Amino acid sequence: MxxxxxxxxxxxxxxxxxxxxxxxxxxxxxxxxxxxxxxxxxxxxxxxxxxxxxxxxxxxxxxxxxxxxxxxxxxxxxxxxxxxxxxxxxxxxxxxxxxxxxxxxxxxxxxxxxxxxxxxxxxxxxxxxxxxxxxxxxxxxxxxxxxxxxxxxxDGISVIVNPENRWVQCMTVDELKQMWAPDSEGKVVTWKQIRAEWPDQPFKLYAPGIDSGTHDYFTAAIVGKEDASRNDYIGSEDDYILMQRVIEEKNGIAYVGFAYYQEYTDKVGVVAIDAGNGCVSPSIETITNGTYTPLARxxxxxxxxxxxxxxxxxxxxxxxxxxxxxxxxxxxxxxxxxxxxxxxxxxxxxxxxxxxxxxxxxxxxxxxxxxxxxxx
The missing domain is CATH 3.40.190.10 (Periplasmic binding protein-like II)
Incomplete structure (x- = not known):
């Protein structure tokens, strides 16, 4: 470990x-x-x-x-x-x-x-x-x-949720963008606002800090512009802190490097990504063959x-x-x-x-x- x-x-x-x-x-x-x-x-x-x-x-x-x-x-x-x-x-x-x-x-x-x-x-x-x-x-x-x-x-940046979160199995790139875009700050705050059938409960956002390359790549791939992100999230350069915040918070969601998700597969859920060709979860196979897009890097x-x-x-x-x-x-x-x-x-x-x-x-x-x- x-x-x-x-x-x-x-x-x-x-x-x-x-x-x-x-x-x-x-x-x-x-x-x-x-x-x-x-x-x-x-x-x-x-x-x-x-x-x-x-x-x-x-x-x-x-x-x-x-x-x-x-x-x-x-x-x-x-x-x-x-x-x-x-x-x-x-x-x-x-x-x-x-x-x-x-x-x-x-x-x-x-x-x-x-x-x-x-x-x-x-x-x-x-x-x-x-x-x-x-x-x-x-x-x-x-x-x-x-x-x-x-x-x-x-690597394949992995979107993780609390294991008690049974509703978020897959998100489209547009849904992730809606969640993380700068103009969503203070406006898009509940799961229901992302998808109508999801709970009317506030989500808690955790993410790498602004000095992180993971932050830069995620915002470029999902929001469409590097470093373009809402600011009302808890950030840390320590991926373990992000993992553990999500483990402790039922409504938590974060993105981390694939290796950190791999280490905690029994303690967190991973969100499949739909970039237009169906839901694909991060794995060695999907990252290698390029089907895990756009978060493989x-x-x-x-x-x-x-x-x-x-x-x-x-x-x-x-x-x-x-x-x-x-x-x-x-x-x-x-x-x-x-x-x-x-x-x-x-x-x-x-x-x-x-x-x-x-x-x-x-x-x-x-x-x-x-x-x-x-x-x-």
Missing amino acids: FIRLLRGSVVVITLLASACAGVASPPSVGSPSPVPASTPDVTPSVVDVTPSVVVVQPTSTPVAKPTVRPDLSGDIVIDGSSTVYPITELAMQQFAEIAPNVRIQLGVSGTGGGFKKFCAGITDISDASRPIKPDESEICRANGIEFVEIPVAF PLFIYVRNDRLDRPEVEAFVTFYLENAADLVQAARYIPLPPRVYELVGQRVAKRTTGSVFSEGIQVGVSIETLLMLEDK
Whole structure:
């Protein structure tokens, strides 16, 4: 199970060799309690919390162990998406086995917050649940920062409801838009206003905060304009808080990354989406074959081009890509097709900089098509 992240929290993974005798485990400072798999423990009134730091020892996960590289050392700083965090966390844990002298610091401040740090020169790698925006790219360029864009996985944003909610089995894109559009704020407040046969009870909205790439992608895909959303909802960059709010609130509804829904399938209901071809629920099959639309999306990491000159960064990125399919599956997301990983590997080898998503979020556009066009 994933470690629960609070907004602004930082995970520092000290990569120590298991063969080093006599080295004591570092103390944990202000460690937040992990979210148990059976009973949520987040108090409903908590929305924002004081940042904390936790030191995590690398754990063993099932992957073939390559040759240990004690010659690699240095620090790698990563920040960004809470959606991509579980994949990167697993990559760090496994990389610990081959690079025990590399120290990796992982922060979670949302995709937008991560790009702010990345383009300011604070981080080496940025996790992102949407493509970098043109204005963010311009800030990077102005600061002399070139980057390599690396797609790593597929996700399907999942709309979840309380398990006692028996009436919302499927929603059309138009119904979701009516619920979340900016002009619905203070006006559309009950289930009955969305569909006449639903209860005349107020719904409670929960969603990722404005620094979240999930927020950006959902609003672009559903409302039709990025960041266009009503504001009378409870937001958090911590997907676990959103999950647990919905579990505790009968009339709650939220949208989260597929992996978080997968972790709580026995505690929440998922809403099928009708984009015009019938109701389709998020699953590995529907996200992979493209029928779960318009909420299927790619996930990324962005790496500073100059940082790839550092052996420890180049080795970590190579390890990440070589093991991407296994890492992604272990984190409950969907791997990209082998051909896409091949094209991405070529992109890194050639140090191809910039984004193939020149206009930012492009709903329904194939990554493979964009990469193949770029390769010609």
